[in-house]
Amino acid sequence: MDPIAHHAHSPDVSFDGGELDCGNGLLLLIRKHIDPLPRGGLLEILSSEVSVDEDLPAWCRMTRNELVSWTKTGRQRSFLVCKGALAERTVAPLMPAAPMAMAPAVPARRREPVAAPPLPELAVMGIGSWPRPRWMADTMHAYVEGRLPEQAFHETADDAVRLAIAAQEKAGVDVVTDGEQRRDSYASFVATRLDNCQLIPLTDLLPLVDDPEAFEAELRALDIPAGEVRHPAVFGPLVRSRPLVAHEVDFARTVTAKPVKVALPGPYLLTRTMWMECISDQAYASREALAQDIVRVLREELAEVLDAGATLVQFDEPVLSEVVFAGAKNKRSFMCGALSESLGPDHELGFARDLLNAVLAGFPRERTALHVCRGNWTPDESVALSGSYAPLVATLAQVRVGAYLLEMCTPRAGEMEILRALPQDARVGVGVVNQKHAAVEDADAVAARIGHAIDLFGRGRVLLHPDCGFATFADNPICAGGTAQDKLAAIARGAARFR
Structure with missing residues (x-):
C-alpha cells in the first residue's frame, strides 16, 4: 500500500510512537491502545521510524487487523489501523472501552x-x-x-x-x-x-527475542497457538x-x-x-x-x-x-x-x-x-x-x-x-x-x-x-x-x- 495525502477516516484514538521500532516497544504500545477499542475502532499510530513502513503492515496481516491507510510527510508517518476489518465499523462514533485491567474495580x-x-x-x-x-x-x-x-x-x-x-x-x-x-x-x-x-499476544513479542524465527518455530513445534496465548505487559x-x-x-x-x-x-x-x-x-x-x-x-x-x-x-x-x-x-x-x-x-x-x-x-x-x-x-x-x-x-x-x-x-x-x-x-x-x-x-x-x-x-x-x-x-x-x-x-x- 502506498501512502496517501490524507486519511479518509478520523481515528478514535491516536498516539505517537516517535522513533521506536517494532522490536523496541512499538508493538506493545500499539497493543495497549488497540485492545480497548471495539471491533471496527480506528487507531492512528504516529511514527518517525522508517522500518515501521514494512513491519507494521506485516503485523497487521499477522494479527488480522486492517491497515486502512497511511500518510508520509518528511520523516513523519501516520498509520491508520482498524481493529479487525473496516467493514465492522459502525456508523455511530466509537468510544474506546476502558482496558479490562484498568476497569473500575x-x-x-x-x-x-x-x-x-x-x-x-x-x-x-x-x-x-x-x-x-x-x-x-x-x-x-x-x-x-x-x-x-x-x-x-x-x-x-x-x-x-x-x-x-x-x-x-x-x-x-x-x-x-x-x-x-x-x-x-x-x-x-x-x-x-x-x-x-x-x-x-505472544506474536507481539517475537521482535523482542534473540532469534524470532527460532522462537516462532519452537512455538509451532510445541503446538502453542502464539496468536492466542497472551503475555502480561x-x-x-x-x-x-x-x-x-x-x-x-x-x-x-x-x-x-x-x-x-x-x-x-x-x-x-x-x-x-x-x-x-x-x-x-x-x-x-x-x-x-x-x-x-x-x-x-x-x-x-x-x-x-x-x-x-x-x-x-x-x-x-x-x-x-x-x-x-x-x-x-x-x-x-x-x-x-x-x-x-x-x-x-x-x-x-x-x-x-x-x-x-x-x-x-x-x-x-x-x-x-x-x-x-x-x-x-x-x-x-x-x-x-x-x-x-x-x-x-x-x-x-x-x-x-x-x-x-x-x-x-x-x-x-x-x-x-x-x-x-x-x-x-x-x-x-x-x-x-x-x-x-x-x-x-x-x-x-x-x-x-x-x-x-x-x-x-x-x-x-x-x-x-x-x-x-x-x-x-x-x-x-x-x-x-x-x-x-x-x-x-x-x-x-x-x-x-x-x-
Missing part, C-alpha cells in the same frame, strides 16, 4: 476470616489447572478481547468450575482446586486483574485494586465442602515474565523495583486468600528449572514466559529465594506451598527441561514454605532421595502420575511410588498429586478431562492402600 474489602479445613495426611489433590471446555475457552477469548462483559464471563466460568470440582470429587481427591477455569494460563491471567497491566506502577484469586476461592467454597487449594504465580516468575526492558522500564527503574511491587501485591493477595478460607495457597515457580537447566547464560526460552534476562543461576536462585521469603514472611507457614516442575506446555517429554533437584534443593530448603509440591513421576525429575535435604518440618508433595502421558498409570505402580515417599519422609509429611496441572494454557490442555479424572482416581486408589 471492586474495592479491597476487610473480611472476617473463614476457618479453613485442615490438610489431611496423605492428601490427594491436583496441582491446579483442569482442562477447560471448548465453550469456556471461547468465552475467555471473548472476555479478554473486550467482546463479553465481565459478569457474563464469570457466570459462564461458574459453570465450568462446578464441572471441574465435580470431576475431582468423583475421582476421590481430598483437596480440590477450581481448575483455574477463569485463567487464560496459570500465570498470565494476573494482567486482567492488576491495574496498569495488560495481556498481549506492564505499562505503569502495579496496583491491586481487586483480588487476583480470592474470588476463585469464594466461589469454590460454595460448591464443595472439601478443603480448597488455590495457586498463585510466584514472585520470581512474575518478575521474569513482566520485566521487559523496552516497556516496563518506563514505569520501573529496574526489575528489582518491579519485584518490590510484585511482592507487595502478592502479600496483599495472600492475606485475603487465607481469610477467604483457602486451606493451602500454592506459589508456582517453574522458571527456577529454567534457571538451572536451560543451558547458556542469558538464553531465552518459551519456558513459562521467561523472556527477560537471567544473570546466571547463583544470582537468580538467590533473588528468587529472597522474593519468596519476602512474600511469605509473617503468614502461617503450614498453609503455604511451593510448586516446581520442568515445563508443562506440551505432552512431548523430549522438549521439556530435564535434570534432578540437586542444583535446586539447597535453594528450596531456604524458602520458608510449609509444603513442597514437586514433579517426581517423570524420569526427567531424577531421584526422590534428593528431597530428603528439604526441611524436616515441611510437608513433601510428590508427583505420582504423569499428566503428560495419555495412559492412566497402573494402581500398583502408583502405590509403589507412594510407599517409597512414605519410607523417605514419613506418612505424616507426604502429599500426593500429579507432576503438574492438566491444562497450563486454556488453548493447549495437556490431556482431556476424562483422563485427568482417571489419573486423580488412580492416585486416590493408591493412597487408600496406606490408610
Whole structure:
C-alpha cells in the first residue's frame, strides 16, 4: 500500500510512537491502545521510524487487523489501523472501552476470616489447572478481547468450575482446586486483574527475542497457538485494586465442602515474565523495583486468600528449572514466559529465594506451598527441561514454605532421595502420575511410588498429586478431562492402600 495525502477516516484514538521500532516497544504500545477499542475502532499510530513502513503492515496481516491507510510527510508517518476489518465499523462514533485491567474495580474489602479445613495426611489433590471446555475457552477469548462483559464471563466460568470440582470429587481427591477455569494460563491471567497491566499476544513479542524465527518455530513445534496465548505487559506502577484469586476461592467454597487449594504465580516468575526492558522500564527503574511491587501485591493477595478460607495457597515457580537447566547464560526460552534476562543461576536462585521469603514472611507457614516442575506446555517429554533437584534443593530448603509440591513421576525429575535435604518440618508433595502421558498409570505402580515417599519422609509429611496441572494454557490442555479424572482416581486408589 502506498501512502496517501490524507486519511479518509478520523481515528478514535491516536498516539505517537516517535522513533521506536517494532522490536523496541512499538508493538506493545500499539497493543495497549488497540485492545480497548471495539471491533471496527480506528487507531492512528504516529511514527518517525522508517522500518515501521514494512513491519507494521506485516503485523497487521499477522494479527488480522486492517491497515486502512497511511500518510508520509518528511520523516513523519501516520498509520491508520482498524481493529479487525473496516467493514465492522459502525456508523455511530466509537468510544474506546476502558482496558479490562484498568476497569473500575471492586474495592479491597476487610473480611472476617473463614476457618479453613485442615490438610489431611496423605492428601490427594491436583496441582491446579483442569482442562477447560471448548465453550469456556471461547468465552475467555471473548472476555479478554473486550467482546463479553465481565459478569457474563464469570457466570459462564461458574459453570465450568462446578464441572471441574465435580470431576475431582468423583475421582476421590481430598483437596480440590477450581481448575483455574477463569485463567487464560496459570500465570498470565494476573494482567486482567492488576491495574496498569495488560495481556498481549505472544506474536507481539517475537521482535523482542534473540532469534524470532527460532522462537516462532519452537512455538509451532510445541503446538502453542502464539496468536492466542497472551503475555502480561506492564505499562505503569502495579496496583491491586481487586483480588487476583480470592474470588476463585469464594466461589469454590460454595460448591464443595472439601478443603480448597488455590495457586498463585510466584514472585520470581512474575518478575521474569513482566520485566521487559523496552516497556516496563518506563514505569520501573529496574526489575528489582518491579519485584518490590510484585511482592507487595502478592502479600496483599495472600492475606485475603487465607481469610477467604483457602486451606493451602500454592506459589508456582517453574522458571527456577529454567534457571538451572536451560543451558547458556542469558538464553531465552518459551519456558513459562521467561523472556527477560537471567544473570546466571547463583544470582537468580538467590533473588528468587529472597522474593519468596519476602512474600511469605509473617503468614502461617503450614498453609503455604511451593510448586516446581520442568515445563508443562506440551505432552512431548523430549522438549521439556530435564535434570534432578540437586542444583535446586539447597535453594528450596531456604524458602520458608510449609509444603513442597514437586514433579517426581517423570524420569526427567531424577531421584526422590534428593528431597530428603528439604526441611524436616515441611510437608513433601510428590508427583505420582504423569499428566503428560495419555495412559492412566497402573494402581500398583502408583502405590509403589507412594510407599517409597512414605519410607523417605514419613506418612505424616507426604502429599500426593500429579507432576503438574492438566491444562497450563486454556488453548493447549495437556490431556482431556476424562483422563485427568482417571489419573486423580488412580492416585486416590493408591493412597487408600496406606490408610
